[in-house]
Amino acid sequence: xxxxxxxxxxxxxxxxxxxxxxxxxxxxxxxxxxxxxxxxxxxxxxxxxxxxxxxxxxxxxxxxxxxxxxxxxxxxxxxxxxxxxxxxxxxxxxxxxxxxxxxxxxxxxxxxxxxxxxxxxxxxxxxxxxxxxxxxxxxxxxxxxxxxxxxxxxxxxxxxxxxxxxxxxxxxxxxxxxxxxxxxxxxxxxxxx
Amino acid sequence: xxxxxxxxxxxxxxxxxxxxxxxxxxxxxxxxxxxxxxxxxxxxxxxxxxxxxxxxxxxxxxxxxxxxxxxxxxxxxxxxxxxxxxxxxxxxxxxxxxxxxxxxxxxxxxxxxxxxxxxxxxxxxxxxxxxxxxxxxxxxxxxxxxxxxxxxxxxxxxxxxxxxxxxxxxxxxxxxxxxxxxxxxxxxxxxxx
Numbered sequence: 001x002x003x004x005x006x007x008x009x010x011x012x013x014x015x016x017x018x019x020x021x022x023x024x025x026x027x028x029x030x031x032x033x034x035x036x037x038x039x040x041x042x043x044x045x046x047x048x049x050x051x052x053x054x055x056x057x058x059x060x061x062x063x064x065x066x067x068x069x070x071x072x073x074x075x076x077x078x079x080x081x082x083x084x085x086x087x088x089x090x091x092x093x094x095x096x097x098x099x100x101x102x103x104x105x106x107x108x109x110x111x112x113x114x115x116x117x118x119x120x121x122x123x124x125x126x127x128x129x130x131x132x133x134x135x136x137x138x139x140x141x142x143x144x145x146x147x148x149x150x151x152x153x154x155x156x157x158x159x160x161x162x163x164x165x166x167x168x169x170x171x172x173x174x175x176x177x178x179x180x181x182x183x184x185x186x187x188x189x190x191x192x193x
Numbered sequence: 194x195x196x197x198x199x200x201x202x203x204x205x206x207x208x209x210x211x212x213x214x215x216x217x218x219x220x221x222x223x224x225x226x227x228x229x230x231x232x233x234x235x236x237x238x239x240x241x242x243x244x245x246x247x248x249x250x251x252x253x254x255x256x257x258x259x260x261x262x263x264x265x266x267x268x269x270x271x272x273x274x275x276x277x278x279x280x281x282x283x284x285x286x287x288x289x290x291x292x293x294x295x296x297x298x299x300x301x302x303x304x305x306x307x308x309x310x311x312x313x314x315x316x317x318x319x320x321x322x323x324x325x326x327x328x329x330x331x332x333x334x335x336x337x338x339x340x341x342x343x344x345x346x347x348x349x350x351x352x353x354x355x356x357x358x359x360x361x362x363x364x365x366x367x368x369x370x371x372x373x374x375x376x377x378x379x380x381x382x383x384x385x386x
Contacts, residue, residue, distance in 0.1 A: 029270045029306045032263035059251040066256045070225035113222045
């Protein structure tokens with residue numbers, strides 16, 4: 001997605017060979033006009049798929065996911081990283097290790113919101129090692145739901161996430177694919193949409 | 194806001210005298226069409242205010258806030274509840290006690306995203322005891338920014354939050370105001386917008 005790649009080139013900041021910081025328009029401060037375009041791009045790409053629910057993981061995937069959900073006219077489910085005291089009902093749960101935060105989170109969705117009738121589009125901001133997407137796929141599998149695809153805003157294609165998800169039999173659609181962050185420069189692969 | 198009140202009456206679930214669960218359309222599963230209307234309602238209410246940034250606290254405020262930000266054409270800043278390893282720069286920080294989760298969170302915003310030139314609209318999903326809104330106001334004050342108002346999707350008017358925020362000199366605009374959850378019924382006050 002050209003507008004996204006242009007913005008990453010303009011405002012993305014490289015912190016070491018692995019870390020790209022896009023906190024000025026996606027992860028901390030959100031540019032709602034760009035992120036609306038991002039969400040709508042997912043919606044148009046999956047317009048012919050029978051998506052009945054979108055699933056994301058708090059926090060940074062919510063903004064692009066809710067625009068995609070609005071455009072497709074389907075509910076968005078926000079998987080939680082910790083149980084709140086008011087979540088007493090039956091939960092779908094999975095464990096996700098975050099290399100960024102160096103901690104394992106239990107992620108969960110109330111089981112009443114996903115069923116075997118559902119066709120799910122998973123949307124997340126980043127795909128790196130694939131642990132978050134894998135955990136979300138596991139939640140959907142527990143409900144018997146079909147995962148149509150994983151939609152990613154920015155994929156770090158030099159990490160193993162895409163391979164991991166494809167090896168689970170799930171299609172990955174990334175709007176921006178980063179080949180390398182080496183030598184202080186961002187190089188891109190062709191995006192999927 | 195009539196559509197919101199109708200939806201709370203239809204799908205809100207009362208858990209004790211203090212707790213209203215709206216996880217089927219706002220806090221866990223999001224109805225993007227309703228929440229877009231909610232965000233746009235804030236935008237039209239504050240169209241004449243000189244809002245330069247919207248600030249919310251992860252997680253449940255993001256969806257309504259990003260639609261308001263998109264309509265007003267201003268950035269959304271998502272205050273974080275814990276520091277990630279990639280947030281190394283100067284932070285605005287405040288402490289917020291959550292009665293729901295019975296824990297104190299440090300909330301923070303990177304100081305580069307707020308300045309004394311900014312006029313901020315704070316948006317959150319719930320106003321109960323007011324601790325989250327108070328913390329967000331404190332972050333804005335640290336930056337020297339002006340808080341135009343606190344916009345709330347659902348206010349529990351029988352708790353002290355509104356008074357606390359108004360005593361800080363900040364206007365509160367709540368789309369749905371709940372007078373009581375007693376006797377298994379939800380009773381409403383007139384909303385602000």
